[in-house]
Amino acid sequence: MKTIFSYLSPYKSLVVIALLLMLVELSVELVQPLLIATIIDDGILAGDRQIIIFWGIIMLGISVIAFLAGIINTFIASHVVQSYGFDIRQALFKKVQSFTMATFLTFPSSSLITRLTNDVTITQNLIFMGLRIMLRAPLLVVGSIIMSFFVHAYLAMFLVMGAPILILFLFLMSRKGLTLFGKVQRSVDHVTRKVQENLQAVRLIKAYLRGNFESTRFASVADILKMDNVKAFRIMELILPVLLFVMNVSLMAVLWFGAKEIQTGDTKMGDLVAIVNYAMRMTGAFSMFSFIIIFFSRAKASAERMEEVLVVDKGIEEMSKDTANAVPKKGEIEFQHVSFYYPTTNIPVLKDVSFSLESGTKLAIMGATGSGKSTLINLIPRFFDATEGEIWIDGVEVKEWPLKELRQTIGLVPQQSILFTGSIEENLGWGDSTASGETLKEAAIQAQIHHSIEHFPDQYDTRVGQKGVNLSGGQKQRLSIARALVRKPEILLLDDSTSALDVSTENALWEALEQENATMLVVTQKIRTAKGADQILLLEEGKVSAYGTHEQLMESSSLYREIAESQQEGGGHDELHS
Template sequence: MKTIFSYLKPYKWLVIAALFFMLVELSVELIQPLLIAVIIDDGIVAGDQSSIIFWGSIMLVLSIVAFFAGIINTFIASHAVQSYGYDIRQALFRQVQSFTMTTFLKFPTSSLITRLTSDVTITQNLIFMGLRIMLRAPLLVVGSIIMSFFVHPKLALYLVIGAPFLLVFLYLMSRKGLTLFSKVQKSVDSVTRKIQENLQAVRLIKAYLRGDFESSRFGKVADILKVDNVKAFRIMELILPVLLFVMNVSLMAVLWFGAKEIQTGGAQIGELVAIVNYAMRMTGAFSMFSFIIIFFSRAKSSSERMEEVLLVEDGIENIDSQIVENPSSIGKLEFQNVSFTYPETLNPVLQDVSFIVKPGSKLAVMGATGSGKSTLLNLIPRFFDATEGRILVNEKEVQQWSLKELRQVIGLVPQQSILFTGSIEENLGWGDSMATEELLKEAAKQAQIHNSIEQFPDQYDTRVGQKGVNLSGGQKQRLSIARALVRKPEILLFDDSTSALDVATENALWEALEGENATMLVITQKIRTAKGADQILLLEEGQVSAYGTHDELMKNSPLYREIAESQQEVDEQDELHS
């Protein structure tokens, strides 16, 4: 928890101020029983009306002071906690953004969401309750015991007779609570993951009428969360009855022996009332201990989960490492005997892959599903590092580039078109925040999406719904392509990103990109797209099956020829049906 609470350091003076006003409030509460004892013994029993008025007035003034101290404490604590929550969420988000893809894959998305949301909230609640109530409760218990010994040492002994048992009991319950609430947070992750999965696949669920089935699956993980929560809170609920039982026994002992002391003249009525008052305050404070243990157990579990993210060091991208100076071949790309195996797996995805793409030329990458095409593209911007071999951009190994410089020369169009909530203009400008309106429109025209945008009522100010829900698949792909073109990159990577385009639109797209001064790698399943490339790389089970032009592969590669003939048959059948 040390790392998590270190984010409170910028607000240490606010924390100190909050604790000061909490102590003022606590001091008044501890002084009041003494004043009550004085009013009873020196005022009521002695029949001194002026003493009652004097000490009563002091109690009233102190109560007003405690009232305002409590309000100020709450205000300051709220400000400190909300500022802390903002800082730690920012830190977690920045840390996740800096993860390498290998590190990112170690954390389920749902778990990261939970850590940035509910886990932060839980620690915020702990800190606020600590500044407002949680520290006050144990201090009230300790203070009441000390003041009781000050009032009447003999009677005070009966208040602390059960203290050793309570200390051991609370320690054991806190250890148990930590284990149980760690399990609860993992169950929360499972529920979040199931919700996220279903929201992403809502169209598919509706299309296949699987709502009831998915509701049943969700019910199972929700039931696990319920059972874990019930078990945790059931154990925690044992705390309060045990504490109250021990305190009530102590209180009965105080009353029993206090009455005898009064009869023998060993104590005054006011002293007994003061001791009883302290006992009642201790009982009230002890009733908070079950909540304190629950809050602390959940917060400790949450803080450990957040620290797991914040303390990652090995899997962090160094954006500003060595910078390449004066690249000699703008846009040249070369793979030299590259192999790659995903972490924690045994079978290589790519094996001994070699090819060269000259500046300004286009390479089409083909192969069956699982042949390693997307993995090959992911190695270029260093989402992953090759297990063996060398990858060179502009005749420099990618490891010699800073990630910032390397990725600035690359434009990526992913297989799944990802758009962000905002306007079309904002989505296009996401590729380059400094791009002018003319540049955005130029990229949109190249991507064959400008005319479609112009037909929208708000044109480039049209709002894009969540994940582009109000756009067709082809429109999302073209916007994604335009976003990459806005960057004016030296290398363009297309990961099967024209699959939703019709033949005429795709042909127009490639014609528009012929004048683009960029090296292109195009993953495609279409022979007609591959024909337009300068070179074709055919992968089979992670190895290079063939490499060359369309005509060369038609002559020398049986696999490529088989793919071409099968697609030709499909095209001929489509023409007959049309």
């Protein structure tokens, strides 16, 4: 928790002020029983109205001071909590952005969402309670005990007789609560994951009429969360009855022996009233302890989950290396005996892959599903590092490139077209925020999307819905390609990014891309696309099955001939058979 609450450091002065104001409230609350005792003994029982009026006005005055201190404390606490929430979310989001892909895969996206939202809110609630009542409650208990001994030591002994039992009980319950609420937060992750998955697949669910089935699956996950919450709160709810029972026994003892002391004349009526007041305040403070333990347990579990993200020191991308020795960018690529395993498996995805590309060369990468095509593409911008072998770009081993410099040379069009909420112009400029409107238009023309944009009511100002929901698959793919072209990259990576285009549009696209002086790696399942490449790399179970031109592979590779023949027999069918 130390890491998480270190983000309160910028607000230390405000925290101190809030705590001082809380102490003002606490002091007033502890002094009031003494004033009441004075009014009873010296005013009411003595029949002195002046004493009653004087100390009554004093009580009213300090109550107003406590009231104002409470209001100011609340304003300050709210400001601190919201500022802390902003800072910690920024820190978490920035840290996630710095993860390598290997590190990112160790955290489910639903879990990261929960940590950035629900977990932050829970720690905010703890801090707010800490500045308002969390510290006040134990201090009120301690202060009441001290003041009780100051008033009447004998009667005060009955107030503290149950303290050891309560301290041990609260310690055990807080440890139990930490375990239970940690489990609750993990269940929240599962619910978030299920919601996220269903929202992404809503069209498929509707098309297959699987709404009821998915509702049943969600109900089972939600039921686990419900039962975890019920179990946690059921145990936590035991705290209040136990605390009240022990305190009520102590209070009864105070009243019983206090009455005897009054009868014998050894105790004043005001002293007994003061002790009873302190006992009632302690009871009220102890009643807060159940809520405090619940909040603390949940916040500690949440803080530990957020800390897991913040303390990651391996698998972090370093963008600030010196770029003074950056080499000229040409786009030459060479793979030398490259093999790759994902961190979570021992099964190789790529095995001893070697090939080289000159600047401006177009390479088509083919292979069955799972043959390692996308993985090969991901190694070039160093989303992952090769397990074995070396990758060279422009004569420099890829690990020696400054990461920022390397990725500035690359334009990537992923397999799944990703668009952001905003205008078409904003999406195109996302690849290069300094690009002019003319540059955006040129890229759109090359990507064969300009004509479609012109037919939209607002043209380049047309708003793109979430994930491009108001665009067709082909339009999203072409916008993604245009976004990559805006960067003017030396290396263009297209990961099966023309699958939704018709034949004429795709042909026009490839013809336009001939003008690009970029080395292109194109993952494709289409023989007609591969024919237009300078070289074709055919992968089979992660190994290079064949490498060469279309004509060379037709002669030398039985697998490639089989693919070509199957697509011809299928009347131009574009699926690559495994």
